[in-house]
Amino acid sequence: MLIDQALLQKYNQPTPRYTSYPTVPFWQEGIDSGRWSSAVQQQFSTCNNGEGISLYLHLPFCESLCTYCGCNKKITTNHKVEEVYLEAILKEWRLYREMMPAPPVIRELHLGGGTPTFFSPDNLDRLVSAILKDSIIHDDYAFSIEGHPNNTTRQHLDALYQLGFRRISYGVQDLNAEVQRIINRIQPFENVQQATEDARAAGFTAVNFDLIYGLPRQHGDRLAHTIMQSLSLQPDRIAFYSYAHTPRVIDAQRLIDENDLPSAAEKLSLYLLGKELISAQGYANIGMDHFALPNDELYKAWQKQALHRNFMGYTTQKSGMLLGLGVSAISDTSTAFAQNEKTLGGYYKAIHSGKLAVHKGYFLSKEDELFRRHILDIACQGRTQFNTSDGRELEQWSLPLLKDLQDDGLVNLSADYVEVTTIGRNFIRNICKAFDLHLLRRDAASPQQTFSKAI
Template identity: 90%
Template sequence: MHIDQALLQKYNQPTPRYTSYPTVPFWNEGINSELWKEAVRQQFTICNNEEGISLYLHLPFCESLCTYCGCNKKITTNHKVEEVYLEAILKEWRLYRALMDTPPVIREIHLGGGTPTFFSPANLHRLIATLLKDSIIHDDYAFSIEGHPNNTTREHLDELFQLGFRRISYGVQDLNPEVQRIINRIQPFENVQEATETARAAGFTAVNFDLIYGLPRQNGDRLAHTISLSLSLQPDRIAFYSYAHTPRVIDAQRLIDENDLPDAAEKLSLYLLGKELISAQGYANIGMDHFALPGDELYTAWQQQTLHRNFMGYTTQKSGMLLGLGVSAISDTNTAFAQNEKTLGGYYKSIHSGSLAVHKGYFLSKEDALFRRHILDMACQGRTIFNPSCTTELEQWCLPMLRDLQNDGLVTLYKDRVEVTTTGRHFIRNICKAFDLHLLRRDAASPQQTFSKAI
């Protein structure tokens, strides 16, 4: 795999990950809860019968702090918090159910965190069984969970399997003991191996790994060893993420000595090495950061151009509505976004008062909807067709950047469309940025470094 170093340097600039458009920094700090409820009602009526709805459940608790982690989490060893949190998240679900005039058709459930397997098997069973009670499971459903190799037990997996879960993602990150020590995530390879084999023995048909490049004290040899060990377990998918060091935003990252981080050139070499090693074992590079084996559903969706992207990342389930339950969880009705309170105290206060916990959001304009479609098409299909109704915006803001991308061999620009080249597939985030009117307009007026770098 050869990618021009000059291109990597040029496009290694602050760029969103585009799990939404507009991206979260452009949302409003307040949100009209009545307008949000109406958006939920309307979209539920549109999508429930055919597409069904997706649910994301944020389970924030962890027993120890991983210093690299940017997720919304709460560190505690007190498992009594499980009951209180479950009561709140189920009450939140009842508040949403009150907006639905028919039983919801559940197409997708994803449990994220935090550490979802912090919760006991019995409590996870209670949570999912209650959500599914009086609901309908879509014929083409997908239930998945993020698991920690150190605490995911056979009991967890058996309970989840009975409820329809078939996919689990393990946060492997890095398998070098020194790197693990610095990021405070000690999990020997033997734990990852046992967790993987146990999931497959329990009936799970898909096991995914998350790996990170750019971590402190990581180098080429260590990353290659991590990837070699990981691939020996043949995960169905691999997410190969860049470590985003933003200590100004994430307090825990201040515990990391910046002298231990690879410099820009070293990080670029880690990126290229990881992609080369993963691809050499038959994994296809899909969209941004993701790899899948031929035959995996994600690979098939990518080939058939039915891939979708939302706050859970890439998915084969193209549901018109995603409801996020739990502290900091994000919902998407296709016409609006809403994020829950980020603190447990604020979340509990809203839910216990009988109100939805949404505190931040955005209602899309017609222009937003059009350019969101372009960004999703580029991220998922690698091409988009220009809409005649937004010619002025395209010519003023998008085409200058697209022409530059074409000069660098990353896209092919036609009169009515643009397509990503083979080289351009390594720069999807940058190509999506060409359609981000909010960011382009803001940066034209006053450039700011809001996002992590693309590589």
């Protein structure tokens, strides 16, 4: 599909990825832990007997620093840190378990990082087994992990398979040697191939790849080579992310020479090239940045308008409660968000004193809940229905932007709903932004560049 370059230029503006609403920059430092505990208990009672709950475990350690990475991580080659961290994360789980009047029903479990496969197979087994002990696994469960192709062994995969894991996401990013050198992530294609084959041989039914466009020294031929080599392994899903260069926030990115980055026009070309190559191989473009084969559960959920989006990205498991364990992990009770301490020292201090490590968060107002629904519906289903409770705010803030989006052919707007067009699916973040009252009000008063550009 041809996309007007003028449209791409117009909408390539700083825009959130909308893994939450309100987005993290609008949360408050400091959080009432008592009020947060009450929100957890209330939502647990609502969710546990039906859809179950989701768990995210943040495992922050990496053996080397990837200079593009914006994740919360700790660089070390000392694997003795595993034991201390495991004890802390299990203590945190016990603190939450004390709030639960019944065994938790685990619907979704995801291990992210950092590099989760930094941990030994035995320690991953110990961690997950302790979490699942005295818990109930939902009939429609989904367990997944992020793996590094360089250090994910067959022993890791066999141990995880026995625990119920069936999906793994590998951070491929780019397969060109010069690009890998600059971003300090050296992983030959052979390592990706071996890790993929090992996962399938171990019984994993889904292998996902993460690819990034806009990296330093990346150009069309190099990106095309990365994509075609990756597609030769037939991953079930591909996340095709834009590199967000924010050195004012991410110290490691200061090691990247900005002269090596593609220009805005070049980055737009990389985006279009990648979408074209991936789509030509039979992958459907789903939501923001994601592609899936027709036999993948994500594609099926998208067709049925049953997608859900949370801090783990797009998921087929719709749970109204996500608990995040570990340093910097984020929890979501549908009516409140909480983020753990972002430093290991702060996290350990809180947990070892017998307290939850939450330090930042947000309690949603009724207005927030209404507009969060619109953003999730656009991001997951490509359509949202208006209702009378949206009130004056919809008319004042959202409708003028939606009318502009309609004039550009990105949405179809009626009195009752707005629906994303085929072309508009390339601009989902921008359409979601029309419902972001916090951002719209702030920018009307004092524009700031808090977020990465949309493309």
